[in-house]
Every structure is written in C-alpha cells, then in structure tokens.
Amino acid sequence: MRAIVIGLSATAAALGAGHLAAGITDVRTSPFVAVGNSAIDLVPEPVKQFAIAAFGTADKLALLVGMAVVIALLASAAGLLSRRQWWPGAAVIAAFGLVGVGAVVVRGEGGPAAALTALVVGVVVFRWLHHVATTTSPEHPTDRRRFLITTGLVLAGAGAGGLAGGFLQRWTGLSTSRQEAAVRIPDVPSPPVPAGADFASSGTPTFITANRDFYRIDTALVVPRVRAEDWQLRLHGMVERELVLGFDDLLRRRLEARPITLACVSNEVGGRLISTATFTGVPVRDLLLEAGVRPGAQQLFTTSVDGYTAGTPLDVLLEPDRGALLAVEMNGEPLPVEHGFPVRMVVPGLYGYVSATKWLTDAEVTTFDRAHYWERRGWARQAPIKTQSRIDRPRPGPPVPAGTVTVAGIAWAQHTGIERVEVRADRGPWQVAELAADVSRDTWRMWRVALELPPGEHVLECRATDRAGRTQTPKPQGVVPDGATGWHSVRIVCR
Ligand SMILES: Nc1nc2c(c(=O)[nH]1)N[C@H]1C(S)=C(S)[C@@H](COP(=O)(O)O)O[C@H]1N2
Ligand SMILES: [Mo]
Numbered sequence: 001m002r003a004i005v006i007g008l009s010a011t012a013a014a015l016g017a018g019h020l021a022a023g024i025t026d027v028r029t030s031p032f033v034a035v036g037n038s039a040i041d042l043v044p045e046p047v048k049q050f051a052i053a054a055f056g057t058a059d060k061l062a063l064l065v066g067m068a069v070v071i072a073l074l075a076s077a078a079g080l081l082s083r084r085q086w087w088p089g090a091a092v093i094a095a096f097g098l099v100g101v102g103a104v105v106v107r108g109e110g111g112p113a114a115a116l117t118a119l120v121v122g123v124v125v126f127r128w129l130h131h132v133a134t135t136t137s138p139e140h141p142t143d144r145r146r147f148l149i150t151t152g153l154v155l156a157g158a159g160a161g162g163l164a165g166g167f168l169q170r171w172t173g174l175s176t177s178r179q180e181a182a183v184r185i186p187d188v189p190s191p192p193v194p195a196g197a198d199f200a201s202s203g204t205p206t207f208i209t210a211n212r213d214f215y216r217i218d219t220a221l222v223v224p225r226v227r228a229e230d231w232q233l234r235l236h237g238m239v240e241r242e243l244v245l246g247f248d249d250l251l252r253r254r255l256e257a258r259p260i261t262l263a264c265v266s267n268e269v270g271g272r273l274i275s276t277a278t279f280t281g282v283p284v285r286d287l288l289l290e291a292g293v294r295p296g297a298q299q300l301f302t303t304s305v306d307g308y309t310a311g312t313p314l315d316v317l318l319e320p321d322r323g324a325l326l327a328v329e330m331n332g333e334p335l336p337v338e339h340g341f342p343v344r345m346v347v348p349g350l351y352g353y354v355s356a357t358k359w360l361t362d363a364e365v366t367t368f369d370r371a372h373y374w375e376r377r378g379w380a381r382q383a384p385i386k387t388q389s390r391i392d393r394p395r396p397g398p399p400v401p402a403g404t405v406t407v408a409g410i411a412w413a414q415h416t417g418i419e420r421v422e423v424r425a426d427r428g429p430w431q432v433a434e435l436a437a438d439v440s441r442d443t444w445r446m447w448r449v450a451l452e453l454p455p456g457e458h459v460l461e462c463r464a465t466d467r468a469g470r471t472q473t474p475k476p477q478g479v480v481p482d483g484a485t486g487w488h489s490v491r492i493v494c495r
Pocket of ligand 1: 214215216217218219220262263264265304305306308338339340351352356357358359
C-alpha cells in the first residue's frame with residue numbers, strides 16, 4: 001500500500017512540476033499533453049476511427065483519461081518495484097520522463113525543459129518518499145504520521161504546481177491563440193521549392209530550415225508572450241493616415257508567401273546564424289502606401305513589445321519588388337513564439353537587426369535622426385547583407401579518405417542572387433562549383449564540387465560572386481559594425 005502511494009505521489013509531483021515548468025518556460029504544451037499528442041500521432045488510423053466513432057467529440061477526453069489510467073498503473077508499478085530498493089521504481093519514472101522529453105523534442109513543441117523538470121522532480125521525490133517510508137514504520141504512530149504528512153505535502157505541492165502551471169498557460173493563453181491563429185490565417189499558395197534546391201546529401205543544410213532548427217537571436221531574456229487577439233500595430237509618424245491594426249485587420253489584407261533567407265549581422269565567416277523559411281504575411285509596402293508616406297521621411301522605425309527597435313530605410317521598403325513582409329506564418333504555421341508570434345517583419349536583403357523586428361507593435365515613419373537599438377550600441381545604421389559563402393563539408397575533424405572529395409556548402413547574396421561559387425585547395429586554381437536549383441534571389445544557394453586531394457593536410461577555401469558581379473573580398477573583417485567579410489577556409493586531413 002505504501003509502495004503504491006509513493007509511486008502515485010512521486011508521479012503526481014512530476015506531472016505538477018512539469019505543468020508548472022511548462023507554464024513558466026514553455027510556450028506550447030506541457031509534457032503530458034505532448035505525450036498525448038504523440039499517442040494520437042502513433043495510433044493507427046483504424047483505431048483512431050474507432051475512437052472517434054465510440055467517443056465522438058469526447059475522444060480527446062477519452063485519450064486523456066486513458067493516459068491518466070496508464071500513468072497511474074505505471075506509477076503504482078514503480079512503487080511496487082521499489083519495495084526494497086529505491087532505484088527500480090525511480091528508473092520507471094525516469095523512463096516515462098524520457099518518453100515525455102522525446103515526445104516534446106520529436107514534435108518540436110519547444111524545449112525539453114518542462115519534461116526534464118518533471119523527470120528530475122519525479123525521481124527526486126520518489127527517492128525522498130522511499131527514504132521516509134523505509135526509515136519509518138507503518139505500525140508506529142509518529143512514523144505513520146510523518147509519512148502521511150510528507151505524502152500530503154508532496155500531493156499538495158503537485159496540485160498547486162499543476163494549477164499554477166495551468167493558470168500561467170491560460171493566462172497567457174498562447175498555445176490556444178496560436179492554434180486559433182492557424183485556423184484564421186488564410187491559405188496562401190507559396191511557390192513550391194524545386195527538388196534539387198539543396199545538396200543535403202552532400203552535407204549542405206536542407207533548403208528550408210525547420211522552424212525548430214531556425215537560428216534565433218534576440219535580446220529577450222524571457223520570450224515576450226503576445227496573444228494574437230491582444231496584438232495591435234500602430235503605423236504612424238510622417239504619414240497621411242495613421243493606421244491602427246489588429247491581427248484580423250492584418251489578415252483581411254493581401255497576403256503573400258515566399259521563401260526568404262534571414263541572416264544575422266553577428267554571423268562570423270563560416271558561422272551558423274543563417275536560415276531559410278517560407279514566410280507568409282502582408283507586404284510592408286502595401287501598408288506604407290495605404291498610410292501614405294510624407295515627403296522627407298527616411299526610415300521605418302519598428303518597436304517590439306519588449307522595447308527592442310530597428311530602423312529600416314523607407315526607400316528599400318517602398319521598392320515595388322522588395323517583398324518585405326509583416327509575417328504571420330513561418331513554414332506554414334503561425335510564427336513560433338520565439339520567432340515573433342504573432343507578427344514580425346522580414347526584409348529580404350537586410351540583416352535581421354535593422355529589419356526583422358519580432359513581436360512587432362509599433363512602426364513609426366520618421367527620419368534617420370532616431371537611432372535604433374543596435375545603432376545606439378555602435379553598429380551601422382544601414383546594413384545590407386554581404387555576399388558570402390560557407391563550406392559545410394568537409395569540416396575539420398577525423399581524416400577523410402584521399403582521392404575524390406566532395407566539398408559542399410552554401411552561398412548567399414539576398415535580393416541580388418548568387419552567380420558563381422568557386423573553391424580551391426591549398427591556394428591552387430579556383431574550380432567552379434555546381435549550383436543547386438535556383439529558387440529565388442532572396443534565398444541562399446547550395447553548391448558542391450569534387451576535388452582530387454592527395455593524402456596530407458589541405459586548406460579549402462570558397463568564394464561567391466553575386467549577380468551584380470561582386471566577388472567576395474578576401475579581406476577579413478569582424479562582424480562589427482556591419483557584418484563579417486573574408487573567405488571561409490577549412491583545414492582538413494586526407495589519408
Ligand atoms: N524584438 C526583437 N526582434 C529582433 C531581435 C531582437 O533582439 N528583439 N533581434 C533581431 C536580430 S539581430 C536578428 S538576426 C533576427 C533573428 O530572427 P530569428 O530569431 O527569428 O532568427 O531578429 C531580429 N529581430
Ligand atoms: Mo542579428
């Protein structure tokens with residue numbers, strides 16, 4: 001009996017802690033829900049049909065009840081396994097925690113923090129209660145009381161944690177808001193990405209970066225939580241008509257979808273702060289024309305809910321074919337919270353810090369007199385993305401077989417396009433690389449080339465030339481104030 005109580009209490013503590021951690025840190029679902037969602041995905045179609053037929057709209061409830069029963073059984077089993085030593089039961093709880101971590105990670109539903117918290121709390125509490133139970137005797141009244149009080153405290157804590165987590169999640173209501181936004185955002189056809197757009201088989205990234213792999217840069221200690229229903233944008237300043245738009249007002253306008261490669265000015269030569277997604281949103285130009293930009297205005301000064309600011313030149317935003325968006329979707333789903341839900345800006349061809357304001361809430365048409373966040377900290381006011389390239393394979397590491405070595409990587413020159421990539425080994429002659437299918441001048445371009453390399457150490461270098469005829473300068477420059485330059489080089493050993 002005590003054994004079962006221990007198993008159930010520790011599991012309750014784990015779930016409560018997981019729920020609380022999800023409420024505090026995680027932006028989508030608690031580990032319990034993630035496991036449930038995975039169960040839904042894993043269940044074979046006929047069983048799903050049966051469940052829907054049998055339980056109707058209560059099928060989700062049936063699943064949750066079913067899960068609760070399974071968990072209670074596992075928890076009891078964990079307790080019973082541990083009548084002598086503490087660790088077999090703890091191992092069962094840890095295994096279940098790992099399933100939770102796996103479910104969250106595989107589904108890309110935010111970090112594993114909440115599930116890990118649940119795992120750790122479950123194991124620690126289990127060990128603790130087991131210790132209390134084995135050092136007290138059920139016959140002795142004070143010992144009995146001590147065990148009951150400890151268990152009671154654990155259960156109360158679990159309940160409070162679970163309630164607080166639920167409250168936090170409802171209070172911010174973000175997951176619901178995102179789900180509802182997904183339904184409200186109209187389907188916008190985006191140009192299909194052709195099959196040969198990447199050389200992932202040769203070691204380049206995939207052409208489209210999955211949302212969970214997309215690089216992330218911001219100054220936010222805690223990710224701002226804005227529900228779509230509460231979102232508002234004020235477009236004001238040097239305009240004829242000030243616009244105040246809610247999320248649905250935005251959705252009533254013309255939406256476009258297209259792949260865009262974002263890059264961070266802090267990306268070192270060879271760095272990873274570059275990713276590509278299909279963004280869906282309202283053209284910034286449409287909104288600027290609607291508001292009517294007054295003569296003399298120079299920049300669109302955008303502010304996020306957490307006070308971050310960026311300044312984007314109006315002549316860029318007003319170019320008829322620039323394609324800057326107030327984006328609401330990234331790869332077909334509402335923006336992930338950490339990527340700016342519900343609305344962010346993206347401007348092809350400009351580094352993120354001057355253009356890609358996340359959690360956007362204010363846009364002022366103004367002059368360059370107003371300095372934006374990074375400009376005040378010594379970075380350039382204007383920052384077009386520099387033509388660059390990177391070697392992805394081979395990378396320094398264990399020796400690779402000598403002979404034919406395929407060198408592959410990426411090149412980018414957003415809004416201009418890549419014309420040519422060349423690669424050389426050991427300062428020998430440049431060899432022109434094969435380019436992957438051309439998708440758009442606003443996205444990166446993958447390349448590869450086969451080099452003949454004898455055994456020994458080699459230095460590989462690459463350089464890109466864009467469609468404006470500019471070849472990457474070999475001159476190394478750091479990321480401050482407007483982006484790094486220089487050729488990416490990789491030292492490898494062939495054997
Ligand atoms: N609100 C806000 N928006 C921001 C930033 C920020 O710190 N806060 N960082 C910018 C920078 S420097 C970059 S490179 C891009 C990164 O966008 P991502 O995190 O979606 O990749 O967002 C931009 N937008
Ligand atoms: Mo950045």
